[in-house]
Amino acid sequence: MAEFTRLQNCLALIRLRNPPVNAISTTVARGIKESLQKAITDDTVKAIVICGADGIFCAGADIREFKVHKTFDIQLGDIVDEIQRNKKPVVAAIQKLALGGGLELALGCHYRIAHAEAQVGFPEVTLGILPGARGTQLLPRLVGVPAALDLIISGRHISANEALKLGIIDKIVNSDPIEESIKFAQRISGQSSQELQMTSDMVADKSSALGPPKGYTSKATIEFFFYLTVPGLCCGM
Numbered sequence: 001m002a003e004f005t006r007l008q009n010c011l012a013l014i015r016l017r018n019p020p021v022n023a024i025s026t027t028v029a030r031g032i033k034e035s036l037q038k039a040i041t042d043d044t045v046k047a048i049v050i051c052g053a054d055g056i057f058c059a060g061a062d063i064r065e066f067k068v069h070k071t072f073d074i075q076l077g078d079i080v081d082e083i084q085r086n087k088k089p090v091v092a093a094i095q096k097l098a099l100g101g102g103l104e105l106a107l108g109c110h111y112r113i114a115h116a117e118a119q120v121g122f123p124e125v126t127l128g129i130l131p132g133a134r135g136t137q138l139l140p141r142l143v144g145v146p147a148a149l150d151l152i153i154s155g156r157h158i159s160a161n162e163a164l165k166l167g168i169i170d171k172i173v174n175s176d177p178i179e180e181s182i183k184f185a186q187r188i189s190g191q192s193s194q195e196l197q198m199t200s201d202m203v204a205d206k207s208s209a210l211g212p213p214k215g216y217t218s219k220a221t222i223e224f225f226f227y228l229t230v231p232g233l234c235c236g237m
């Protein structure tokens with residue numbers, strides 16, 4: 001599930017909860033979508049923080065569900081688009097791990113604050129799939145194409161320090177990243193939404209040289225690749 005909490009000072013907190021690693025199941029994905037809707041439509045909410053429960057952000061898609069479903073009626077990519085379309089700033093508070101779909105969710109946010117011991121990565125390649133929820137578009141926009149390809153093709157996890165140097169995360173903290181993200185969200189929510197929108201539009205314009213957000217891989221291609229490559233899902237193999 002994803003828990004929605006209305007905090008003091010005009011903030012909303014969305015907390016992923018799915019032990020042991022807060023993986024994104026269909027229930028978690030629905031919870032994030034519904035929580036976002038609440039936060040976006042509540043005029044008193046000025047900024048949003050997304051975090052994970054029990055000291056971990058998210059280890060990606062819930063691989064237990066890969067075994068039981070062939071298609072999903074909810075797409076993480078649509079949630080990432082919704083975060084990016086919305087005018088309120090969204091901060092990802094990364095504890096321990098942001099992998100696969102978890103990293104895509106964080107990349108969709110406007111800011112990422114991670115604990116110094118955290119690790120991020122796209123391990124999809126080890127499962128024979130691609131980061132299909134905007135990861136292949138958002139990562140190169142942040143770090144450039146060669147570094148993005150290296151991470152996506154190798155599937156390696158990198159440290160918060162390397163992620164900071166590459167530009168994947170914005171800030172490293174030794175304290176609780178959720179508390180730090182709340183403080184940061186409070187600070188930026190004081191700015192006018194017009195200023196924030198202008199800034200995010202300018203950033204989007206600047207990075208449009210890398211192509212439109214949905215440009216690299218069509219949904220059909222991802223699904224085709226997915227069914228061909230995940231053992232047991234293709235033609236009942």
Ligand SMILES: CCCCCCCC/C=C\C=C\CC(=O)SCCNC(=O)CCNC(=O)[C@H](O)C(C)(C)COP(=O)(O)OP(=O)(O)OC[C@H]1O[C@@H](n2cnc3c(N)ncnc32)[C@H](O)[C@@H]1OP(=O)(O)O
Pocket residue numbers: 020021023024025026029059060061062063064065066072074075076097099100101102123124127131132133
């Ligand atoms: C499928 C649902 C669809 C829902 C709607 C759409 C959402 C999906 C959208 C996007 C999809 C993106 C694709 C991906 O994200 S693919 C990437 C998936 N993630 C991984 O491949 C990570 C795999 N796990 C690991 O690398 C490690 O387990 C790690 C998280 C680093 C933890 O390592 P370690 O500390 O050594 O501990 P264990 O390996 O023993 O794991 C601890 C327990 O956690 C369970 N686990 C780990 N990862 C997942 C996961 N992704 N989903 C579910 N469960 C996971 C693991 O089985 C252990 O459980 P247990 O203690 O019960 O054995």
